[in-house]
Amino acid sequence: MHDVNPVEQHRRFLIRSLPGLARHTLATMPWVTVFAGCASGTVVLALMAHFAGHSPLNQDNVRVTFLPAVGALAFVPHVHFRPVVQTTPVPTWIATGGQILLALPVLALTCWVQLELMASTYPAQYAKHLPAVYPLIAQLTGWCLLTLSVAAGCERTRYAALSGAIAAPAVFVAIAATSFVSPLSQHLLNPPETAPAATVAWCTIAAAALVLAVLASRDQWHRYTRRLHL
Amino acid sequence: MTNVRARSVVSLARIEAVHLSRSVPVLSGLMVSGVAMWLITYRSQPLWWSNDWRIGYGQTVISLTVLVGAQLATARSRRDGLQELYESFPTSTGQRTLAHLIGVLGAAPAAVLLVGVAAGAFALQGALGTPDLTTLIGGILLVLAGGVIGVAIGSRFPHPLAGVLGAFVWLLPFSQSNRFNSAIPWLFPWVKPAQLSELPRRLAGYPPALAHALELAAIVVLAGVVALAITSAARRHRVGLLVAGAAGLAGLVVTCLVQLQPIPTRDIDRVVSEAANTGAAQHCTTSEANGHNVRYCLYPAFGSLLPTVQAPVNGVLSLTPVQLAHPLTISQTSGLDIEDSTLTHGHSSQQVTAWRARLQNAPANLPSSSAIYVNLGRWPSGGHQQSVARFDLALGAAEWAVGLPTNTGPPTGLLPTQCVPLNQAREAIAIWLAARATHLPTAQFQGRNGSYSVAAVDGTAVVVWTYPGEISGYFASPGPQTTADGYLLAQAMTKLPTARVLGLLTSNWDSWISPHATNAELASALGITLPAVRLVGPRGQVITPLAPPGSQPQCTT
Numbered sequence: 001m002h003d004v005n006p007v008e009q010h011r012r013f014l015i016r017s018l019p020g021l022a023r024h025t026l027a028t029m030p031w032v033t034v035f036a037g038c039a040s041g042t043v044v045l046a047l048m049a050h051f052a053g054h055s056p057l058n059q060d061n062v063r064v065t066f067l068p069a070v071g072a073l074a075f076v077p078h079v080h081f082r083p084v085v086q087t088t089p090v091p092t093w094i095a096t097g098g099q100i101l102l103a104l105p106v107l108a109l110t111c112w113v114q115l116e117l118m119a120s121t122y123p124a125q126y127a128k129h130l131p132a133v134y135p136l137i138a139q140l141t142g143w144c145l146l147t148l149s150v151a152a153g154c155e156r157t158r159y160a161a162l163s164g165a166i167a168a169p170a171v172f173v174a175i176a177a178t179s180f181v182s183p184l185s186q187h188l189l190n191p192p193e194t195a196p197a198a199t200v201a202w203c204t205i206a207a208a209a210l211v212l213a214v215l216a217s218r219d220q221w222h223r224y225t226r227r228l229h230l
Numbered sequence: 231m232t233n234v235r236a237r238s239v240v241s242l243a244r245i246e247a248v249h250l251s252r253s254v255p256v257l258s259g260l261m262v263s264g265v266a267m268w269l270i271t272y273r274s275q276p277l278w279w280s281n282d283w284r285i286g287y288g289q290t291v292i293s294l295t296v297l298v299g300a301q302l303a304t305a306r307s308r309r310d311g312l313q314e315l316y317e318s319f320p321t322s323t324g325q326r327t328l329a330h331l332i333g334v335l336g337a338a339p340a341a342v343l344l345v346g347v348a349a350g351a352f353a354l355q356g357a358l359g360t361p362d363l364t365t366l367i368g369g370i371l372l373v374l375a376g377g378v379i380g381v382a383i384g385s386r387f388p389h390p391l392a393g394v395l396g397a398f399v400w401l402l403p404f405s406q407s408n409r410f411n412s413a414i415p416w417l418f419p420w421v422k423p424a425q426l427s428e429l430p431r432r433l434a435g436y437p438p439a440l441a442h443a444l445e446l447a448a449i450v451v452l453a454g455v456v457a458l459a460i461t462s463a464a465r466r467h468r469v470g471l472l473v474a475g476a477a478g479l480a481g482l483v484v485t486c487l488v489q490l491q492p493i494p495t496r497d498i499d500r501v502v503s504e505a506a507n508t509g510a511a512q513h514c515t516t517s518e519a520n521g522h523n524v525r526y527c528l529y530p531a532f533g534s535l536l537p538t539v540q541a542p543v544n545g546v547l548s549l550t551p552v553q554l555a556h557p558l559t560i561s562q563t564s565g566l567d568i569e570d571s572t573l574t575h576g577h578s579s580q581q582v583t584a585w586r587a588r589l590q591n592a593p594a595n596l597p598s599s600s601a602i603y604v605n606l607g608r609w610p611s612g613g614h615q616q617s618v619a620r621f622d623l624a625l626g627a628a629e630w631a632v633g634l635p636t637n638t639g640p641p642t643g644l645l646p647t648q649c650v651p652l653n654q655a656r657e658a659i660a661i662w663l664a665a666r667a668t669h670l671p672t673a674q675f676q677g678r679n680g681s682y683s684v685a686a687v688d689g690t691a692v693v694v695w696t697y698p699g700e701i702s703g704y705f706a707s708p709g710p711q712t713t714a715d716g717y718l719l720a721q722a723m724t725k726l727p728t729a730r731v732l733g734l735l736t737s738n739w740d741s742w743i744s745p746h747a748t749n750a751e752l753a754s755a756l757g758i759t760l761p762a763v764r765l766v767g768p769r770g771q772v773i774t775p776l777a778p779p780g781s782q783p784q785c786t787t
Contacts, residue, residue: 033391040395044402071394165302165390169255
């Protein structure tokens, strides 16, 4: 018998359990919800681009059509069979984090496709003179992480089963506030704020929301981390 | 047995209606709708032919939230995995769906409350005209249509996101109606036509309120039929559903076609005539104040505004020491945009060109030194905005009194056509007269937080005073471009006794209102130091303004 370091033993356990975790996460991931949210907004934008005629689409159109994707993201942190997951020797956040990691490429793809659709409505000679998209990307990232933090927060409450249904409208209200309440919109929208300043503001919000989401995704009870002597 | 079923459906519907009316989405939608209505109406003069349609526009929010709430309620059993338990109940899925459809009426009190509160508020504000019942009912139907669509979605898709996506699709036409250059926007659930507040009275068919209300009713029927068709298993119901669905579809098609019909030529012709030839279409009264005759011309529906318009003008006239030969006319005008295709769709381009030419030749589009044209759609109903507009009107009257232009006409190029009374004492006198008649708005041209604008006059950079409301469109076009020097001198004059300033002006009025009388001469005669504009940057450095490209003319005689 080799006397293995507990830390090393734990690491090996995690590596061995990864395939199982991946299978579980792939199976419990709300794919239909995510794809429905991302696809519906993109299809609507594609229709708008098709009928754009002489009035090309702008970043506001992308903001509107990205909202369903944000709404769908609110349902991603919810872990089905969470009490079962909590009894296994892996942290619960692994299931939540895995689902979020799987959703992120889909959202990134949606964002890219929608930006391409917007750009396609402009004549080729104007394509290089379009407004910078990095403030918009920062804003959409901020929306997504804000959604995750609210949904993860709801997951810790007695209303965990309704986390998505609560988080989605709550974030929509927050988004509306950042767009229409002038003290907020003055600092978060470009224009009136400059592109770098708006980007910094949204990145700050995104970072804060990420921290909150991470904190909210922790185990709800103190996990016994010492080596078990079975 | 049928009575038993009907009673059970009614009982269930009553419970669902109560649940829906107390649900968080509906209550939050009610609140947000109220705020939205206030935001889209508080700035402008309340006109019933515009505001009854805006009430419906404000109800779009509650329509969306009722959709979400109804979807959540309908999908409750399937979402919670209780479908089998519900199947054991004496009522069938179809009957429960019917109960949910009837239960949508639970959202009606909230919609009616919104209409009632908004109508009451407009009545208290003295809204002009009379409300159109069809339009108000259309707004309530919009809310009910959202609810019935929510039931249809919920009966097929139990996931909460389905309701959110349904609301998104229902919302989209509201936000994208401006992308269509035709009458298509009338077919959307609700739109906010820009020209409504520019009309001097209600124009039949703009918007097509009755056809639109019927379209929403047809949507209610169709969505209800879809919801029942999804959940009803009984074959005997299918024929009835098929008939109802066909009737709903036919109604939808017919109402859409009716809405796409152009507005009769004679109706638009009348509106254009009223907007262009303001003198013939308005009721004019001549009022005498301090020996001055002022002609007020208002559209018939706007007669109650006369005292509001008269007050600041009379305030200026009471301070004007001499009687002026040329009379002043205060007239209403309309900013009607004939390019709006929801107004002129279906008419030939020659006809539209003729209407455009008539509007371009309207008196309000010609320069004048004796007429002020008040935009009927922009005059504020009250509060701070109206006090700003009253100062602007007083300033216009004072500019007439000192011989400055009162209406410069629309800009012909990129540069403003306003002349600049550079170093002319009459500018400060005009501002002082307006300030004495109403109040002097605060302005800041210096200090760390100060902001300023610069105009070029004969190659010289002139710091200008953009007074509150100058670019708000209260008038067809503003008078001269006021300067910071004139404002500061007028501000200093307001600190002196009125009798002292009036005495000086009365003694030599003609000389003081001459373009050759300077600010320095006026300040010297009043015995005050001439204030100077000093621009200071954020680090305390003195800023020398640079002249922008182009040049504005100086005001002459």
